[in-house]
Amino acid sequence: MPRWDARDRPILAENERVPRVMGIVNVTPDSFSEGGRFFTPLAAAEHARALIREGATLLDLGGESTRPGSEPVPLDEELRRVLPVVEELATDSNFLLSVDTSKAAVAELALARGAAIINDVTALRGDPGMAQVAAESGAAVVLMHMRGVPGTMQHDPRYEDVVGEILRFLEERITWCESRGIPRSRIAVDPGLGFGKTFEHNLKLLQNLEQFANLGCALMVGTSRKGFLGTLTGRALSERMVASAVSSLAAGVAGAQVLRVHDVGAMVDAIRVWTAVRGWGETR
Secondary structure, three states: OOOEEEOOEEEEOOOOOOOEEEEEEEOOOOOOOOOOOOOOHHHHHHHHHHHHHHOOOEEEEEOOOOOOOOOOOOHHHHHHHHHHHHHHHOOOOOOEEEEEOOOHHHHHHHHHOOOOEEEEOOOOOOOOOHHHHHHHHOOEEEEEOOOOOOOOOOOOOOOOOHHHHHHHHHHHHHHHHHHOOOOHHHEEEEOOOOOOOOHHHHHHHHHOHHHHOOOOOEEEEOOOOOHHHHHHHOOOHHHOHHHHHHHHHHHHHOOOOEEEEOOHHHHHHHHHHHHHHHOOOOOO
16 A cells, blocks of 8 residues: 655555545535535534544545536635635644645645645646645645536546546546656545546446556545435435445445545444454554
8 A cells, every 4th residue: 555645744654554534524505415514614613623533534625616516616715715714723733634626826825724635626737836836835635537627527428448547547647746746655546436427437436446546646535425326325415324434435445545525433433343354453
């Protein structure tokens, strides 16, 4: 298992087998999952601390919804949503903070206030200044695959070979980042389940995740509450906790080192049971 570092601090040690849990904190009025329940900075910070108490060691803070059909948020508004929460949380050393943004200015200001990871759904393609921000700050980055943009990504996405095409895309982005001063040890990849993929595409990616784990970078996967789980189970978004935990755990078995989830407590319990069964050390 590859290592993953951020700002001279290890996120994942080399050969670390037990997946880390990244809790999702959406500071948006139109999140597909929370529906704006944590839109104020105080509510978002309180929710983040609750996720840490449940066992998250990473938090992913986003001020712009990327759900299917969503529209971009102006820079000033995204900063207004995100920066107060970063300032509230960044002094806590019990976790590392990721900022979920494709805007270089948001990333730069969040990093200046204590964030350590840039989670960019455009894989650093959306803003020409993002690579420089990442390289100069020493931040870790997550390169995610997305077909199109959130507003239109689910309009009939097509691939000849979904696994092969996304593998080649991520390989190219890794090489591109290295050429801009971002070493492989600071890069994680995410195949982008639900981002420009059909139900069949998502299942195919989950069935072949071990190929993404062999790219030489940390692998992050987010299945939490997504639409393909609703298709599988027939359950509404609020009823997908079990499906989210099972699909995320399957990703961990296949080599994912970071599991990005809403329901942190359930995910931590699932990992604890799994690691106990595997005999991987401390279980309490």
